[in-house]
Amino acid sequence: MKEAPNKCDCEKCDVREMFYKNVEAQYIEIVCNTKIEKAFKKGDMIIEEGKPIESFIYLKSGLVKLFKQGEDVKGQIIIIAKPFDFVNLLSVFSDTNYNYSVTALEDSVTCHLDLDHIKNMIRTNGEFALSIMKKISKVSDTIILESLTIRKKNIHGRVAYILLFFANQIYEDSYFELPLNRREIAEFIGKTTENVIRTLSEFRRDGLIKIFGKSIEIIDKEKLQQVSDFG
Amino acid sequence: MKEAPNKCDCEKCDVREMFYKNVEAQYIEIVCNTKIEKAFKKGDMIIEEGKPIESFIYLKSGLVKLFKQGEDVKGQIIIIAKPFDFVNLLSVFSDTNYNYSVTALEDSVTCHLDLDHIKNMIRTNGEFALSIMKKISKVSDTIILESLTIRKKNIHGRVAYILLFFANQIYEDSYFELPLNRREIAEFIGKTTENVIRTLSEFRRDGLIKIFGKSIEIIDKEKLQQVSDFG
DNA sequence: TTAAAATTATGATATTTATCATACTATGAC
DNA sequence: GTCATAGTATGATAAATATCATAATTTTAA
Incomplete structure (x- = not known):
């Protein structure tokens, strides 16, 4: 600094x-x-x-x-x-x-x-x-409601949610570099590092995303949204 | 009303x-x-x-x-x-x-x-x-920090936490009537109703609490606190 | 009071998730 | 470049939790 x-x-x-x-x-x-x-x-x-x-x-x-x-x-x-x-x-x-x-x-x-x-x-x-x-008031509201939203999802839903969060809210692009490593993603969504990695691998196998290290490309945004919504 | x-x-x-x-x-x-x-x-x-x-x-x-x-x-x-x-x-x-x-x-x-x-x-x-x-600011802070506290506990820790919450924060008594039914407790701590009931039964079997319907008596507050802290 | 509905309770089982073990890969320090 | 370290990855297994089934108990409404 x-x-x-x-x-x-x-x-x-x-x-x-x-x-x-x-x-x-x-x-x-x-x-x-x-x-x-x-x-x-x-x-x-x-x-x-x-x-x-x-x-x-x-x-x-x-x-x-x-x-x-x-x-x-x-x-x-x-x-x-x-x-x-x-x-x-x-x-x-x-x-x-x-x-x-x-x-x-x-x-x-x-x-x-x-x-x-x-x-x-x-x-x-x-x-x-x-x-x-x-x-x-707005910021507090957002934190509280976001935390409730994440809380009711399973791990697939949570990982999908966070990928869409970065794509839509932060970078406004389907291709972006993750600012968090896998452990930090786990700390954000309240799951273990291994399961975050596993879930990302599954999304890749299912053709939802492409992974290049920290870079992510969302291939099938609609399906990812479904996973986020219903997962 | x-x-x-x-x-x-x-x-x-x-x-x-x-x-x-x-x-x-x-x-x-x-x-x-x-x-x-x-x-x-x-x-x-x-x-x-x-x-x-x-x-x-x-x-x-x-x-x-x-x-x-x-x-x-x-x-x-x-x-x-x-x-x-x-x-x-x-x-x-x-x-x-x-x-x-x-x-x-x-x-x-x-x-x-x-x-x-x-x-x-x-x-x-x-x-x-x-x-x-x-x-x-205080209320928002409390909600956010409490939700993080609960989030990192397993079901035993969460149920113990909420029992102590009612005993210490709300009723200031080891004996109190639960204002929530089991489903609502589940909704508060983010677990299923059955598992909340099961956990309460276990606490009773282990001599931590007594249960009379909606009324709860905390018998071993120290141990319950340990379950809350480390569970 | 009695029947219906909701709540509490418990067991059996399935599913999800965590943990442990082990590589492989990338990164930074020297 | 090489070594150490952190990060990524995957499988095997264990543990936690959810789901499904069923019954007892309590509450509610007629």
Whole structure:
């Protein structure tokens, strides 16, 4: 990780709209002046479980995973987040320390805003408060409903689901490079590594996908969708 | 369900503290005057999936379950909520319609505040906004972390966990009446009804609990805790 | 009160998934 | 390049869980 040159280029910032739409100029300036932008390499730790929550972080570019490092060996991936999904929405307002860790699955850039400034903005600007709330509510909802969706599927359904998730939600392409290794996929869907590998092999044998190491090509999207829906 | 006599008795309301601590008198009055209190009998539907979200609801007394009615037969219980846990925190600020249903597990009383008034209070009162946010964040966090906790346990661990959940969190007593039938427990922990029943029988045979229909007495709490932790 | 329906219970069996063992393959360090 | 290490892959087996069948018990409705 390295800190990028920290010019206040909010004009070009993708998430400016959401944050600054309703905020008065003088507050924008305060936030801008204290904003820190950080660049992370693939694999870098962005947030570590247990550490104090000091800033309001959002993802500017890249891809990250949120996970529990758990006492047990097995980690558990909570969610894969892409830009526009805030990184640390879960506990920012309710806890002093992180309940989970975040690492970069791809080279990523994050924006760090001082949490106290954000809280002040919420205190002084109701519209801003409401839009943050809307976002928090949405992200939590998504995590909860996605977890219920995955939970009721068997392993075939879960693997199919996650392949379609990457194809449709993340890369918008039938051909993509998996940002997770097989063990991490297992940690995301709550099954063992071996069975994830086996299931991928079966999908390949059945002509649903092609596998080139970490690269996946979805051949029969319709059938894969069926496996996801009814599996 | 019947509407209770609707006097503005906020002075005696358990959750007044949280809501009104930071709110100016004139707003309290507006909310009070439009507040509706509703009484539900055990089994009554409080919120129905798909219906529009019109009010900000919190639970004054009783016990409720939030669940997906799902296309498939099997429902899935998201959370059991007791007073002080808001009922409809999940989607209130991010959606127009409910993503889940809520029914009363015990006779319950809910307070319904006009959602637009709440939003206005958020707009005009930053401290109030922050305390609502803190609560939302906390509830979402709890749901997510609890679901991860349950997910990594086998059926013995899950059943032990839920028994201890009722004993410690809900009833604060080793002897309690289960508010869920065996099928609903299964829906909560994501296992089949038969296996929940079987596991309860095993716990009884092993002397961990006593079972009298829906009533449970926890005999060996320590051992049950071990089963929950390591199962 | 009685019949019907739902719930609880248990056994037998099938299916799914995890675990263990063993290669093979790719990757990074030296 | 070579070695060590992590990741991928597959088979054999064990363990966990689901499914199916059936019966007893409790609850509900007429």
